[in-house]
Amino acid sequence: MAARTKTTAKPRPAYRCTECGNQLPKWVGRCPECNAWGTVEEYGAVPIRTTAAGPVSAPARPIGQVDGQVATARTTGVPELDRVLGGGIVPGAVVLLAGEPGVGKSTLLLDVAAKAASDQHRTLYVTGEESAGQVRLRADRINALSDHLYLAAESDLGAVLGHIDQVNPGLLILDSVQTIASAELDGSPGGPSQVREVAGALIRVSKERGMATLLVGHVTKDGSIAGPRLLEHLVDVVLSFEGDRHARLRIIRGIKNRYGATDEVGCFELHDEGIVGLADPSGLFLTRRDKPVPGTCLTVTLEGRRPLVAEVQALMVDSQIPSPRRTTSGLESPRIAMILAVVERHGGVKLGKQDIYTATVGGVKLTEPSADLAIALAVASSSSDTPLPSNLVAIGEVGLAGEVRRVTGVQRRLAEAHRLGFTHALVPPDPGKVPPGMKVVEVADIGEALRAIPGRRRAAAKPRTEARSRGGAETGAGTGADSGAGARGEAPPAPRRAPVAAYPEELMEGWEPVDSDELG
Secondary structure, three states: OOOOOOOOOOOOEEEEEEOOOOOOOOOOOOOOOOOOOEEEEEEEEEOOOOOOOOOOOOOOOOOOHOOOOOOOEEEOHHHHHHHHOOOOEEEOOOEEEEEOOOHHHHHHHHHHHHHHHOOOOOEEEOOOOOOOOHHHEEEEHHHOOOEOOHHHHHEEHHHHHHHHHHHOOOOOEEEOHHHHHOOOOOOOOOOHHHHHHHHHHOOOOOOOHHOEEEEOOOEEOOOOOOOHHHHHHHEEEEEEEEOOOOEEEEEEEEEOOOOOOOEEEEEEEEEEEEEOOOOOHHEEEEOOOOEEEEEEEEEEEEEOOEEEEEEEEEEEEEEEOOOOOOOEOOOOOOOOOHHHHHHHHHHHOOOOOOOEEEEEOOOOOOOOOHHHHHHHHHHHHHOOOOOOOOOOEEEEEEOOOOOOEEOOOHHHHHHHHHHHOOOOOEEEOOOOOOOOOOOOOOOHHHHHHHHHHEEEOOOOOOOOOOOOOOOOOOOOOOHHHHHHHHHOOOOOOOOOOOOOOOOOHHHHEEEEEOOOOOOO
């Protein structure tokens, strides 16, 4: 009988997602656990290793004996960026700035590089997307020249580290992290492994030298930061640079900040000579007019902790197609659809056969619910062709039952509106302390808000005739209609509702309230 031979099975290759660690039996392009693309890699059997204790870089000390002055924030020279960073950039901190192509990231950081450069703190600007000459042309255009600003065009990680050893900067700006690659790893620049290696190497150098680092990152089609999610966990601060390419406004929003709050925003204005910070950007979101026009209403939104006065516009026209259009710009379409339904159901405004266009002014995007009441009033104003007072702001969230709910920061919003010269406001009940000299009207539901709209006294209606099947009598739209109703034995129409005392007499002069029934 032949002797049996014991065979050892060859280890089968295994695959693992580098993002979430999910193990897979075969390679796939997209991880089924975290839905990340291109993150599944092959790995072999991991041998069991025991790490022995090694030398330490510095002995551990009580936290009270650690010098905190070395981590004091230093200004970047751009106050709006300092506001978002929490007072400035901390030595050794790594900041990731991401945004859409063409939004102005490189222009802003080149300006920061020139203003932050000094005798004690040199600045090294490394570009991997442009040549040094192209960056110099932009620096001439925005006047971002400094003797202590060093410029290098590199795409290799080793060369970047060599420039850091040579210049010894206090601030490093890398534009962008997706264009730098390490020769020790396979893969093209911008791949997950390359991005992790480049970011990890620069973070180590920044912590060892106490050098602040600003990394520019790309974004995907849906606006999220490109590259592995691990990149956002490694860096200290993550900033999002937002703005419409066809508008002047640019906003830096903090997503993650280990040294400050994440509810601060910085506002900038982009023009031909560069990008400038806006300490008071409310003027960009308003339209200057000699007299109020229908379909516009002002509100106060909170961008982080900063109140901004913004204008909401609505336009309604008769639809020429079976399905009326609902078009928005700067507003969320699902929320606009909800507000239109509430205005029609609880406000009595007929919107079914109207094309409705809603937009904001100045390129600002209103996503918080505090603008609901202003949108509803703008739609009602456009429907009735009734302009709202130019010194009125509306603040409040509108619910599906027609109620007007409270929002956060009402007092800060009213204080900002009062500072800009607005004297009247429609707010939810119990707004808190009101600025002196400002008239506030509390509205509990959308019906009260629409009844508080002051409307121009309308001219007397022209007489109209109606052919009646019996007797051939003709009646007018005014008193004749009433007599006709009495002749038919019907109850006379209800008397007109008394004016709502929502505004002082000087504001109500020449105006009368518009009932919600009339807005249709």
